[in-house]
Amino acid sequence: MKIFSGSLATETNTFSPIPTGxxxxxxxxxxxAGQHPxxxxxxxxxxxxxxxxxxxxxxxxxxGMTAGATPAGVTTRHAYETLRDELLEDLRRAGKVDIALFGxxxxxxxxxxxxxxxxxxxxxxxxxxxxxxIGAELDPHCHLTDAMVDSADFLVCFKEYPHTDILDRAFDLxxxxxxxxxxxxxxxxxxxxxxxxxxxxxSREPMRSFVDRLLAMEGKEGVLSVSIAHGFxxxxxxxxxxxxxxxxxxxxRQADALARALGEExxxxxxxxxxxxxxxxxALDQALAKKEFPVVLADSADNAGGGAPxxxxxxxxxxxxxxxxxxxxxxxxxxxxxxxCFEAGEGAQIKLRVGGKVAPVSxxxxxxxxxxxxxxxxxxxxxxxxxxxxxxxxxxxxxxxVTIVMNTSRTQAMGTDLFTQFGVDLQAMKLxxxxxxxxFYASYSKVGRHVIYxxxxxxxxxDVNALPFxxxxxxxxxxxx
Numbered sequence: 011m012k013i014f015s016g017s018l019a020t021e022t023n024t025f026s027p028i029p030t031g032x033x034x035x036x037x038x039x040x041x042x043a044g045q046h047p048x049x050x051x052x053x054x055x056x057x058x059x060x061x062x063x064x065x066x067x068x069x070x071x072x073x074g075m076t077a078g079a080t081p082a083g084v085t086t087r088h089a090y091e092t093l094r095d096e097l098l099e100d101l102r103r104a105g106k107v108d109i110a111l112f113g114x115x116x117x118x119x120x121x122x123x124x125x126x127x128x129x130x131x132x133x134x135x136x137x138x139x140x141x142x143x144i145g146a147e148l149d150p151h152c153h154l155t156d157a158m159v160d161s162a163d164f165l166v167c168f169k170e171y172p173h174t175d176i177l178d179r180a181f182d183l184x185x186x187x188x189x190x191x192x193x194x195x196x197x198x199x200x201x202x203x204x205x206x207x208x209x210x211x212x213s214r215e216p217m218r219s220f221v222d223r224l225l226a227m228e229g230k231e232g233v234l235s236v237s238i239a240h241g242f243x244x245x246x247x248x249x250x251x252x253x254x255x256x257x258x259x260x261x262x263r264q265a266d267a268l269a270r271a272l273g274e275e276x277x278x279x280x281x282x283x284x285x286x287x288x289x290x291x292x293a294l295d296q297a298l299a300k301k302e303f304p305v306v307l308a309d310s311a312d313n314a315g316g317g318a319p320x321x322x323x324x325x326x327x328x329x330x331x332x333x334x335x336x337x338x339x340x341x342x343x344x345x346x347x348x349x350x351c352f353e354a355g356e357g358a359q360i361k362l363r364v365g366g367k368v369a370p371v372s373x374x375x376x377x378x379x380x381x382x383x384x385x386x387x388x389x390x391x392x393x394x395x396x397x398x399x400x401x402x403x404x405x406x407x408x409x410x411x412v413t414i415v416m417n418t419s420r421t422q423a424m425g426t427d428l429f430t431q432f433g434v435d436l437q438a439m440k441l442x443x444x445x446x447x448x449x450f451y452a453s454y455s456k457v458g459r460h461v462i463y464x465x466x467x468x469x470x471x472x473d474v475n476a477l478p479f480x481x482x483x484x485x486x487x488x489x490x491x
Contacts, residue, residue, distance in 0.1 A: 011067070011191065014104045015060050016043075016074030016097045017113030018130065019053035021151060023317025024119055024246040025477055026083035026469055027369040028420075034079040035093060037419070038400065043074045043100045052397050053078045055180030056111035056147050063184050074100030076113065080420050081317040090120035094130055101137055108191045109143045110134055111184065116152020116167075117242040124247045124481065128157025135161045145187040147180050149173065150210075153249040154201065154239040163190055163197055165255060167237035169221050171212045172449040176395040182228075186235060186257075197234060197257045200265035202273035204252040206487040207241045207474065208283045213451050216279045224272075232259045233268065238276070243474050244316060246481045252276065280487065287465035287472050290328045296462055297441055298334070304439045306450070306458030311468025312371075313447040315422035318469035319343060319368035320445050323376050325466060326365065326412070329443070330376070335411025338434055339443035341401065343368075343420040351382050351405035351416070358382050362407065364414065371469040380407035380414075384432040389417070392425030394449060399424055406432045413439075422446040426453045 020030060039051050050058035054076045064071055075097045079085070101110060112134070118126035127146070134144060145164040148154075150171060158165060166183040168175055189195045210217045224236045234257040241252045254276070256269040287310065288296060297305040312322035320343040329337055347362050354360045359381055366375035384406040393399030402419030413434055423444035429436055436442055436457050444450045447463075447470065455461060465472050475490055484491055 011109070011188070012070045012072070012107045013060050013109045013111065014072045014074060014101055014107045015057035015111040016100055017053045017057065017076040017078065018093050018097055019113060019115040019118065020079040020085060021081035021115050021117045021149065021242060021317065022084055022119035023081060023244040023469065024084060025244055026317035027371070028082040028317070028319060030079050030082045030085040030089065032089040032092060034082065035077045035089065038080055039076065039078040041076045046073055046076055050177060050395070050397055051076060051078065052394060053113040053115065055176045056113050056145065056183055059177060059180035059184045060111060063181070072104040072107065081315055083317060085118065085120040085126070087121040090123060090126055097130070098133055098137060101134060107138060107142055109145065109187045110138055111187065112146040114146050114148055116148040116154065116158070116239070117245045119245060119247060125153065125155045125157055125249065128155045128161065131161035132157050143187045143190045145183045147183050148239070150238060150240045151242040152239050153242065153245060153247050154253045154255060155249045159199060159201060159255070163187065164235065164257060165237065166235055167239055167255070169212065169224060169238070171210060171240070172452045173394045174452050182235065195234060196260040198260055198262045198265050200256045200262070200269040202254040202269035204254065204273045204277055205485060206252050206277065206280055207243050207250060208252060208280055209243065209447070210238070210240045210283050211285065211448055213455070214285065216282055220275070232261050232264060234259055236268070236272065244470055244477070246479045248481050248483055250482050251486055284472070285463050287463050289465055290325045293462050293464040294328060294332065294334065297460070300460050302459035304436060304442050304458050305460045305462065306454045307441060307443045308447060308450060308461065308463045309443060309445045309466060309468070310447040310463050310472070311466045311470045312445050313422050313470055314343065314420045314445065315449055316447055316470040319372050320420050320422065321365040321367055321372045322466065322468045323365040323373040324468070325443055325464060327373065327376060329412060330410055334441065336438065336440040337412040337443065338429055338436060338439045339412065340415030341421065341423060341428060341445060342414060342416045344416045345418040348403050348405045348416050348418050351407065352385055352403065354382060356382050356385050364416070371467065378409040380409045382407055383413065386432065389431070391421070391428045392453070394424060404432065406434065423450045424453065426457055
């Protein structure tokens with residue numbers, strides 16, 4: 011068995027003010043062919059799973075380029091075409107392969123390409139021909155397109171949000187593709203368009219039970235795989251939206267019926283999917299009214315993981331104005347402030363202008379008298395499914411009873427070691443305010459006694475009707491006609 015693997019991934023917020031060029035990929039997770047490290051990266055699940063499954067088997071593994079960038083705005087044409095062509099050239103050099111595996115996102119948009127993944131997979135199919143099995147792992151926040159589905163034998167989405175099951179689903183993908191290559195399954199597929207878009211937290215009902223049922227039905231009675239493409243609300247493409255993808259073993263009627271049934275079930279509980287999103291002051295009032303601390307507040311609209319700048323000051327400004335103390339917050343993407351802190355040194359007192367630098371969605375900068383608590387070069391946080399998340403250089407400061415983590419490599423809060431590795435005692439805090447929409451939940455829900463999701467005027471507003479869409483198709487709930 012000869013297996014090729016590689017990856018190219020980012021999540022594109024087409025409304026983000028931050029362009030995504032080659033440097034964004036090279037700084038975040040670019041590894042040329044054959045140079046992938048001995049640890050799974052965010053979108054190299056299929057490569058890593060193939061390594062594990064190959065142990066003790068007569069398989070030949072050929073590892074192509076892997077590259078990923080922190081979510082931001084549209085990828086430049088130069089960056090996409092350069093990286094795409096490098097990965098496809100790796101595939102050509104591999105010669106005839108039985109299986110080609112790809113780690114993708116599914117919501118990557120480049121200048122001139124609304125569907126990067128469909129473009130890449132269709133070109134890969136042209137290279138390998140009809141007999142090679144092609145499989146790809148996708149983030150559920152993808153735009154599931156005909157080009158993607160038609161070019162691959164199997165597409166498998168993570169089922170969990172937060173994405174704690176990256177490796178589990180990669181194993182599923184590898185196993186399905188190997189079985190296909192060996193003639194042990196004959197996949198038939200069906201896609202059902204829910205004609206809606208929503209964020210589906212699998213940490214709460216009704217999605218928790220729904221996902222558990224999907225996991226239980228796979229591998230039984232002819233059902234090979236079921237994926238829910240949640241869609242990405244901040245990607246203005248013709249194919250954005252929530253869809254169900256079902257693979258059955260040679261039974262098209264079964265695939266069609268199951269995809270429709272599951273899709274109609276999602277439509278039936280769509281009003282229950284989103285948690286409440288109070289504004290900043292209301293959220294702070296709710297948090298302070300709790301009797302048990304710490305309370306975790308998610309600054310969802312300033313989530314770098316959805317393409318936001320991660321330097322918005324809307325909640326921090328209200329915390330300081332109200333004199334709320336025993337607060338930890340971060341990560342603030344503020345390379346200028348971090349540099350000044352390194353110049354001043356640990357323990358110094360310094361006047362800093364924090365946040366509010368990138369765009370109007372960042373709010374106003376805050377001028378603060380700060381004590382520098384900790385400094386660290388090239389810091390790393392525990393990311394999704396245990397993968398490393400680069401923080402860059404980090405400065406931790408305290409002002410008016412508020413501890414702020416600032417960094418130079420834009421990313422969202424995921425592991426609690428965003429704070430704890432710098433000596434911040436989270437259990438001593440009343441409030442922990444994290445810049446993240448949901449990926450924080452896996453770790454911070456174990457520390458916080460309560461979790462509150464907050465709506466602010468950031469780049470990832472929950473009010474999708476306020477965004478200037480031009481390409482998405484209607485009707486689509488909750489968009490107004």
